[in-house]
Amino acid sequence: MTRLGDYERADSKGYSKAVKIRPDLKRGWRKLTKVYRAQDKNELLIMALSRILEIDSEDEIALWERAEAHFEDKKLGDAMGDVHKLLAINPGNQKARKFKAQILEKLDTREWD
Incomplete structure (x- = not known):
């Protein structure tokens, strides 16, 4: 440990x-x-x-981790930007697609204001 x-x-x-x-x-x-x-x-x-x-610029792990860090900091636009870059590199990334949906849901419910 x-x-x-x-x-x-x-x-x-x-x-x-x-x-x-x-x-x-x-x-x-x-x-x-x-x-x-x-x-x-x-x-x-x-x-x-x-x-x-x-x-x-195409390091998928770094993009994913930075998107998560932005999300934790409630910087949804930055998180979404990284998810979009990730999906441009790997359109079949289901984890990124689910995370994008989660970000959109937070934006819709305005929990982050």
């Missing part, structure tokens, strides 16, 4: 340093997403996922 302290040690030992030295290092950003998610740092999580997408 991984504890939050393990992620904090991992971050202090090099993930942040690695991406400062090599900002194009997708693997380093991916590891940082795990750290930020464990620490509930959604803003930093979205930033790290955005960096991954700057490196590889």
Whole structure:
């Protein structure tokens, strides 16, 4: 079982340093997403996922995770934008289609105002 302290040690030992030295290092950003998610740092999580997408705009995992993070932050337009990009890459993605329907339902019920 991984504890939050393990992620904090991992971050202090090099993930942040690695991406400062090599900002194009997708693997380093991916590891940082795990750290930020464990620490509930959604803003930093979205930033790290955005960096991954700057490196590889068709990274389906990063698009999915960023859409979820935007949804959690009640940024439905941003979440929908990522879902649309995901569906453009993989039109048969049923999980993304269901998530799109969930976003539309939230918009219809105006629970997010």
